[in-house]
Structures are given as structure tokens and as C-alpha cells.
């Protein structure tokens with residue numbers, strides 16, 4: 001069928017033609033948005049789930065709804081090693097300048113700008129990380145202790161007060177929140193706590209991998225009073241069918257029932273996989289309806305496309321030893337995996353692999369669903385590893401497993 005009219009949209013953060021199965025969460029977010037706007041307390045939301053389940057597109061949709069309600073928006077994405085203040089400051093600065101431009105001079109807005117300036121000075125002094133400038137005198141003694149857990153709450157409170165004085169509200173959006181350090185997360189939680197206590201119109205919407213729950217550690221019980229952690233996962237059968245059928249119908253195309261069942265079985269309802277299957281099945285089919293034969297024929301392309309994109313992107317950033325570790329996991333079949341079992345395959349003591357494991361968690365490749373267990377953050381990653389074993393042989397070089405173990409167990 002005409003590839004120009006193909007509605008499916010595989011890709012990280014690419015909006016799907018139909019945002020299926022998330023209406024309850026959107027309703028919840030909209031309620032939170034309107035309550036905050038009306039000066040009522042509301043919990044912030046942290047969407048938690050594996051890669052490719054649709055956290056980013058959901059976060060973006062919530063942001064559009066907040067924008068429609070005239071919220072001032074701050075938007076950041078966590079990176080490996082990038083400090084939270086360095087990302088947050090330019091956003092907070094822009095929000096304050098927006099508030100400053102709104103009407104006549106407002107003392108709360110001016111004060112918040114001065115507090116931001118002193119916060120920036122303290123951070124710059126500590127890390128040299130701040131790139132933007134602010135042409136105002138600092139409010140000495142406010143948010144400039146250099147202790148982020150004290151300074152960030154003070155800064156957010158000043159900014160919240162500024163928004164309140166303008167009858168506006170602020171929504172902060174943080175994607176890939178698992179990349180921030182525990183102390184940064186704790187500062188963020190304390191900041192939101194302060195905003196809630198002072199009844200300020202500030203809300204946080206975030207998304208992250210499951211390890212975020214563990215990273216919160218000591219702050220966890222505290223965080224649970226301020227945040228909800230809805231789990232974002234694979235779609236149900238009915239929602240998966242909607243995700244495929246609705247965009248097709250809009251183009252006067254349909255899927256045969258058995259084709260839908262086939263795609264659901266192989267994608268397991270994971271949104272990223274559904275988009276890939278929809279996309280390649282469409283291009284494969286000569287006419288509507290798209291048949292099971294079309295989808296079967298599309299399978300090879302789906303696999304290639306996932307291997308070169310979804311699976312490959314993060315894989316390429318790993319060291320040979322890290323790849324080796326993931327490979328050992330994949331040899332054990334389906335997760336979660338006992339860390340001791342993985343160590344056994346690698347002929348190591350589990351305790352000797354702690355640093356390697358922590359590195360893989362920090363890179364967002366694996367997480368610990370329970371003590372002593374690990375699993376992949378990318379659905380079906382074990383199959384990707386096993387499928388690409390030949391390529392990996394080259395990648396792993398001398399670090400490769402003794403060939404006996406690997407071959408026997410993959411065969």
C-alpha cells in the first residue's frame with residue numbers, strides 16, 4: 001500500500017497516530033492540572049516503565065494539555081552525567097522572564113529573579129556548570145548555601161510565589177528522570193514538598209525507568225506522599241487492536257482479524273513494537289485488508305528495523321565487558337535473572353561484578369526489580385542479544401565467553 005499514507009510512527013518520542021489505552025492517565029493528569037490551577041493541592045506524577053512503552057509521548061501529551069491551560073512550562077531530559085541544576089536553570093530563567101513580561105513590575109517576580117541569580121552563583125562556584133547569565137543583583141543569603149537540598153526548595157518556592165502573584169501556574173516536565181543522582185532527586189522532592197506546603201501553583205510530571213523507585217531509596221516513603229508512580233506498560237489486546245485499527249481506518253484500510261492477533265502475539269502489546277509491525281505490515285500489503293500473510297512477510301523487516309534502531313542505540317554505547325554481561329543474562333532465557341546465576345556463567349563471583357552491574361544500571365540498560373535480581377529495561381532485549389550473537393563475537397573480541405558455554409546454551 002501507498003507508503004506515503006502509512007500512518008504508523010515507530011521512533012523514540014514520535015507521537016503515535018492513536019495514543020491508545022492511556023485515557024485514564026490523561027484524565028488523571030488533567031484533573032491535577034486543573035486543581036493546581038485553582039490553587040488546590042495535588043500530587044505530582046512520575047510515569048514509570050520500560051523503554052518503548054510510551055512514557056515520552058504521554059508526557060508530551062500532558063504538556064500540551066498544560067500549555068492549553070496557560071501553564072508556564074519547564075521541560076528537561078536527564079542525561080548520563082548532566083547535573084540537574086544545569087538543565088533546570090535555563091528553564092526556570094525563561095519562566096521567570098515570561099512572568100516578568102506579563103504586566104507591570106511585580107516584586108515577587110523580581111525577588112524570584114534575584115533568588116535564581118544567587119542560586120546560579122552558588123552552583124557556578126561549585127561546579128562551573130552554568131552557561132546562561134542573568135542581569136540582576138543576587139538576593140544574597142537566599143538559595144545560595146551550595147547545598148542543593150536546601151537551595152532548590154527555596155528557589156522553587158520563590159518562583160512559585162512569583163507565578164501565584166501573576167495568577168499563573170507552573171508545570172515542570174522531566175523525562176529520563178532516572179539519570180539524576182540521589183541527592184538531586186531528593187532536592188527535587190523537597191522542592192515539591194515545599195511548594196505543596198506553601199500551596200504554590202507548581203506541579204511536576206516526570207517519566208523514568210523502573211530503577212527510579214530504588215534510587216529514591218531513603219526519600220521513598222516521603223516521596224510517596226507527594227508523588228504517584230503510575231506504571232506504564234504494554235497495552236491490552238483491545239488497546240493494541242485500537243492502536244492498529246484506528247489509524248488504518250482513518251485511511252480506509254483494515255487489518256484482518258488473524259493479522260491483528262498475530263501482531264499482538266509477537267509484539268506482546270509493547271507500543272514501540274506495535275508501531276513497527278503496523279508500519280511494515282502496511283508497506284508489505286498490496287491492498288486492504290492487511291492479511292496475516294502480509295504481516296508474516298513483514299516480520300523480517302520489523303526485526304531488522306528494531307535491531308538497527310530501538311535495540312542498537314544504547315547497545316553501541318556499552319563497553320565490551322558490559323556487552324559480555326548482558327550477553328550472559330540473555331543466555332539464561334527470560335528475566336528476571338539472579339545476579340548469582342549471571343556471575344556463574346561468567347565464571348566470576350557475584351560480588352566482583354557489582355561495579356559492572358551498577359554501571360549498566362546507571363546507563364539505563366538493566367534494573368533491579370528485587371534484591372539480587374536484575375532484568376533488562378528494554379523488552380525482548382535478551383532475544384536481540386541472542387539473535388546478534390555473530391556480530392557480538394566481533395564486538396566482544398577477547399572478552400567473549402569461553403566459546404563452549406555460549407554455543408551450547410544458545411543452540
Ligand SMILES: Nc1ncnc2c1ncn2[C@@H]1O[C@H](COP(=O)(O)OP(=O)(O)O)[C@@H](O)[C@H]1O
Nearest residue numbers: 011012013016020052053054055056057271272
Ligand atoms: N499509547 C500508545 N499507543 C500506540 N503507540 C504508542 C503509544 N505510546 C507510545 N507509542 C509509540 O511507541 C513508541 C515509543 O514511545 P516513547 O514515548 O518513545 O516510549 P518511551 O518513552 O517509554 O521509551 C513510539 O513510536 C510511539 O509512537
Ligand SMILES: [Mg+2]
Nearest residue numbers: 013055056175
Ligand atoms: Mg522516552
